[in-house]
Amino acid sequence: MSGTGWFEAARPIRVEGGIRVRSKRGSIGEQWWSRRFIDILERVCDSGRLSRGRSYARSGQVLDLELAPGLVKARVQGSRRTPYKVGVKITAYDAEQWRALTGALAAQALYRAKLLAGEMPAEIEDVFRRCRLPLFPTERDLGMDCSCPDWGFPCKHLSAVLYVLAEAFDDDPFLVLAWRGMAKDVLLGALRETGGSGGEEPARPGLFDVTDAPFAERLADFYAPGVSPARLRDRTALPVTPPDLLLRTLDPPPVTARRTPILDLLRPAYQALAEHDDA
Structure with missing residues (x-):
């Protein structure tokens, strides 16, 4: 046994049909949300085991991956005949917490529109932070377990699963929210029902809400502005720009x-x- 907490090194058993990440070299994760997840992992996890985990993820040693609220389960083929069982846990938010989060997201028209369009706005982290609920796992929030005999944190099998999970986030950002306990269809349905008003205030008239009329009836004032200058100057309905927007862009x-x-x-x-x- 070496001093690193691992037994004699051995080559993993090669498998066919495993989950291979697309990245062949360098970092894994292309979108901001998956990079954010990887940044957190690389701050709190052992760099050597993460490196070996990347090799496992690229060679397809992760056999399967299952995501449920608060839990990711996977099997990883190592050097032994029986694959290792891996579990990664975070806190899944309850219905009351998600009502607060959904209301806060719906109150911001821009964020609501992006989510309904299938996009993940970078400002969503601020919404979660204002609700005092982190979007991404923290060191205290992250629980990891593997059936292998390596007591390092994390072992290479866990690391491989984390990188495969990050690339799954690339393909579907709503998996980040599903891990926290909110399925995509349920969230989008709630956002559509709120209509952006959150059920607390009547919806403000839109900036370009003007009464339509046939052209023949508008000859005298066709070139007059349909919206008053005061309303054009009204910026209260615009979402607050986060101070670190440039860093995110x-x-x-x-x-x-x-x-x-x-x-x-x-x-x-x-x-x-x-x-x-x-x-």
């Missing part, structure tokens, strides 16, 4: 400080500057 640079991505160090500074401007 740009591709993250490959720069870290003590293994922490530079964007994670800059984000609190942007937040503090915005709070100072509002004071």
